[in-house]
Amino acid sequence: VQAYLDLIxxxxxxxxxxxVMYSDYMQELYRLAARVFAWCNDFYSLLKDVGREPLNLVLVLQHKYDLSLEDANAQALIIHDNDVACIV
Incomplete structure (x- = not known):
């Protein structure tokens, strides 16, 4: 993700x-952008990852908190939306 953001x-x-480029502010933007990209990838690949991908955010939340897939997806969306709100 940082490679794409460096195109700024x-x-x-x-x-x-x-x-500016290495300020705490920009480093936090890099971190948040990387997280949002990762969460979007996890949503996109969720059905493909079921049963094989232990690092998908939705599946991790489902396992850790013993949630249904729908509830885990809703919790992951909250995490995603909070990160987007921080960027905005």
Whole structure:
């Protein structure tokens, strides 16, 4: 994900100072963006991952909290939406 986000400089046609690119603020944006990308991938691949992928957020929540697939999906969506809200 960071490789895609680094394209920001190319779009700006300017180089941002290291103080900006490596600031705590930008690092937090990188972290949140990576999480949102991962959560979207987990939603997209959920049906394919059932029974074989232990690292899908929905399936982890389902297992950890003994939830139905629907309830685990709803909880994962809350996590996703909270991360998006932090970015916004």
């Amino acid at each position: 400089e190319m779009q700006l046609d300017n180089i941002l100072p290291d103080e």
